[in-house]
Amino acid sequence: MSTAPEALATVTLSTQVPAVDIRGLHKVYGGLHAVDGLSVTVPQGCFFGFLGPNGAGKTTTIKVLMGLAQPDAGSVQILGMQMPRESLAIRRELGLVPDDSLLFDYLTGAEYLEFVARLYGLSRSLARERARELLDLFQLSESPRKLIGEYSKGMRKRVAMAAALIHRPRLFLMDEPFEGVDAVGARLMKDILLEQVHRGATIFLTSHVLEVVERLCNHVAIISRGKVIAQGTITELRQQAAQDDTTLEDIFVRLVGAERYSEKLDWL
Amino acid sequence: MWQQIRAISWAQFRSMRNHLPRTSVGTVLVWLFSALWYGLFTAAGVFLAIEISRAPIADLARWLPVGFLALFLYWQVVPLFTLSSGWSLQLKKLQAYPVSNRALFGIEVLLRITSSPEMILLVIGTVAGLLRHLVIPFWAAWAPLAFIPLNLFLQLGIRDFILHSFERNRFREVFAILLISIAVIPQVLVRSGLGPDAKRYLFHVSDQSAAPWHAIAFASLGHASALEALLFCGWTTLAYVFARAMFRKSLCEVDDFRPSGSSARENAAGPSRDFLAWPSAIFRDPLAALLQKEFHCLLRMPRFRVLFGMACIFSVVVFLPVTLKQDDAGAHWLNQNFLPVVNLYGLLLLSDALLLNAFGLDGGAAQIYFVTPVSLETVIKAKNLVAVAFVVVQSVTVLLVVTLIRATVTPGSIAAGLAASAVVTVFLLAVGNFTSVIGPRPVDPKQTFKKQAGARMQLWLLGCSIGMFLLVGFAFLARYAFNSDWALLAVLIFEFLIGLIMYKFATESAVAKGMRERERIVEALSKSASPVSAG
Numbered sequence: 001m002s003t004a005p006e007a008l009a010t011v012t013l014s015t016q017v018p019a020v021d022i023r024g025l026h027k028v029y030g031g032l033h034a035v036d037g038l039s040v041t042v043p044q045g046c047f048f049g050f051l052g053p054n055g056a057g058k059t060t061t062i063k064v065l066m067g068l069a070q071p072d073a074g075s076v077q078i079l080g081m082q083m084p085r086e087s088l089a090i091r092r093e094l095g096l097v098p099d100d101s102l103l104f105d106y107l108t109g110a111e112y113l114e115f116v117a118r119l120y121g122l123s124r125s126l127a128r129e130r131a132r133e134l135l136d137l138f139q140l141s142e143s144p145r146k147l148i149g150e151y152s153k154g155m156r157k158r159v160a161m162a163a164a165l166i167h168r169p170r171l172f173l174m175d176e177p178f179e180g181v182d183a184v185g186a187r188l189m190k191d192i193l194l195e196q197v198h199r200g201a202t203i204f205l206t207s208h209v210l211e212v213v214e215r216l217c218n219h220v221a222i223i224s225r226g227k228v229i230a231q232g233t234i235t236e237l238r239q240q241a242a243q244d245d246t247t248l249e250d251i252f253v254r255l256v257g258a259e260r261y262s263e264k265l266d267w268l
Numbered sequence: 269m270w271q272q273i274r275a276i277s278w279a280q281f282r283s284m285r286n287h288l289p290r291t292s293v294g295t296v297l298v299w300l301f302s303a304l305w306y307g308l309f310t311a312a313g314v315f316l317a318i319e320i321s322r323a324p325i326a327d328l329a330r331w332l333p334v335g336f337l338a339l340f341l342y343w344q345v346v347p348l349f350t351l352s353s354g355w356s357l358q359l360k361k362l363q364a365y366p367v368s369n370r371a372l373f374g375i376e377v378l379l380r381i382t383s384s385p386e387m388i389l390l391v392i393g394t395v396a397g398l399l400r401h402l403v404i405p406f407w408a409a410w411a412p413l414a415f416i417p418l419n420l421f422l423q424l425g426i427r428d429f430i431l432h433s434f435e436r437n438r439f440r441e442v443f444a445i446l447l448i449s450i451a452v453i454p455q456v457l458v459r460s461g462l463g464p465d466a467k468r469y470l471f472h473v474s475d476q477s478a479a480p481w482h483a484i485a486f487a488s489l490g491h492a493s494a495l496e497a498l499l500f501c502g503w504t505t506l507a508y509v510f511a512r513a514m515f516r517k518s519l520c521e522v523d524d525f526r527p528s529g530s531s532a533r534e535n536a537a538g539p540s541r542d543f544l545a546w547p548s549a550i551f552r553d554p555l556a557a558l559l560q561k562e563f564h565c566l567l568r569m570p571r572f573r574v575l576f577g578m579a580c581i582f583s584v585v586v587f588l589p590v591t592l593k594q595d596d597a598g599a600h601w602l603n604q605n606f607l608p609v610v611n612l613y614g615l616l617l618l619s620d621a622l623l624l625n626a627f628g629l630d631g632g633a634a635q636i637y638f639v640t641p642v643s644l645e646t647v648i649k650a651k652n653l654v655a656v657a658f659v660v661v662q663s664v665t666v667l668l669v670v671t672l673i674r675a676t677v678t679p680g681s682i683a684a685g686l687a688a689s690a691v692v693t694v695f696l697l698a699v700g701n702f703t704s705v706i707g708p709r710p711v712d713p714k715q716t717f718k719k720q721a722g723a724r725m726q727l728w729l730l731g732c733s734i735g736m737f738l739l740v741g742f743a744f745l746a747r748y749a750f751n752s753d754w755a756l757l758a759v760l761i762f763e764f765l766i767g768l769i770m771y772k773f774a775t776e777s778a779v780a781k782g783m784r785e786r787e788r789i790v791e792a793l794s795k796s797a798s799p800v801s802a803g
Contacts, residue, residue: 063787066638066639067638067639067786068635068638068639068786068787068790069787070784070787088641088643089641091639091640091641092641094639096639098635098639102633102635102636102639103633104561104565104630104633104636105633105713106564106565106568106569106713107561107564107565111561111564114557115557115560115561116636116640118553118554118556118557119553119554119557119558119636119640119641119642120640120641121553121554121641123553124548124553124556147568
């Protein structure tokens, strides 16, 4: 079921309003610019990889998109709606996999999914039905009485992913969604995400595993110190790097200016 | 080992120092209160130093064993009563590093000092007094210091033993409540006819030459025999072995997710789940979903279960001894107003978890309220409704318990009890909605024993207790002035109406502030701790 990004790239991206349109975003924490004039446009129906080294401003940007952080300057439009003015309407369209902190340890997987579905306005019966189906799909239905607190890390990721899917959102915001998930689970999640893109949903994903991004994403932006330093398709990035056969990892390392550690610490 | 101890102490010092610039007014006030409290004990230590230095040896021989016994009891029992275990190591974090168990044990024993530092002050006062005494040999005056390790070892052992019992026992909540109720025994002895007997018994116990307090008292006077000294060393070794064994157990049991016994699994499916679905029959989503989630989670959280059990049972037990002495005016008043007093005390016990820090038990997961299409007002409303439901169940349970033990229950006292609860609840909800937003603090739902309220929260609790006292006191004053229960009820109804208005405004501003400062709230609720945690 996996689809190569090149194939995905041929899927006509929506010419409607962009899924995410960030312009001149600034976010300052205690005098430090976490995000410094960031501008990114993500077309609808796009599998978008948002990359950057640690502390580059990825999580802050996602927080702003989720409505958790208030921008200090700049504008954010999501699916044509202005943030934070239409925050409630925007939240209805979002599917979130931030990290496992959205989970309630003292609910079972089924209860949690039903709870989230009902917060998104699904009827109780539909919520229950979808929760059951998603638990089956993510292979979490074997231990229905198990509380989320007893789940392994991979199971927690899977249940978070299921919760993000339950209301059929138009835009997914995902922070390291495959972290801690085994190969089978990761494959399943990737397939589901690609299918979501095919039905027209947009995925905004951050990941440090660049091979995954290279395989899945048709658009990528690389940020460093709160600013976008490169964006486009993987092919366009390769062209920018003037090397056709280079990997995303090489492009990334070159752009963010990393040095070889062995040259710095000779004792290591 | 000492290098590691130094490293952990340094990390803790840095954590505290880095926290200092963020110190709030609340923290400063709590420090001031602590200074006052420990100042009183310092004064008591000075008093001991003066009095002991000029006391005749015969008096010292009579009173020192009793004093050391009292010290011993305070040291071991009071932390149970106050749910305070002092500072303790975050074993979960430290175990990952190559720190020897011996070093961890050493630090943990030293940290026990923080659970009853007032006793150290008294021991120092005693030593100072003995040193200044003209008859007592210089070397003997230092003997009370040997009492400190014995108590620290024993306290660590008892604390860890209790924690293990709480974690493993299927009925840990019942066990916890019973254990905490032990603290009421001294009150029962004092207030009941057993008092004089108890005093005699206390002297008898303190006079047992095999007991550690007797040995230390006589060693302090330079009179201890070799056998007594040997016995004391034996007691200390026993306490050490006990503490080591319990600590070793703690190391093995770190970081397991332990839902509330078997019940969590039972709750996860079956009839109880259907029973807890009742909000869906009355309310619409998302309120119903939020209510259902709150009931499911709270009833499975060990910490909440213990607090709720305490509010229902311990609140009765703690006041019962006071009513035993009928000739006392205070006891007579308490007898007449037993139900309202017990209800309000129970409410205060519940307030930290349910009212004043409503998002605390959710921890970082509370961010779901800000990222899903549900208004913060609905979330707060749901939390408030659940709190009211639990307060109602607590009031009814208390009424049943009080009826069962045949305390004075009249229709008037029932009405007064419920009305007083309603008034205080509405005010606490108003204040709580605000404090939940301005000072959210993550609470570990697994932790049944440790006190987890921060400095600011403790201050709010104190303020609420005073406010509660004033509110209800005013109503009782009206009853006294007009000699009528109706006057009491009228004042309570009036206060309730004012409370409703206050609730409305407080909730509105809490919602506005919560939305404005959502990032800070989520960040505060997701915080992780330093190497040492206060309990």
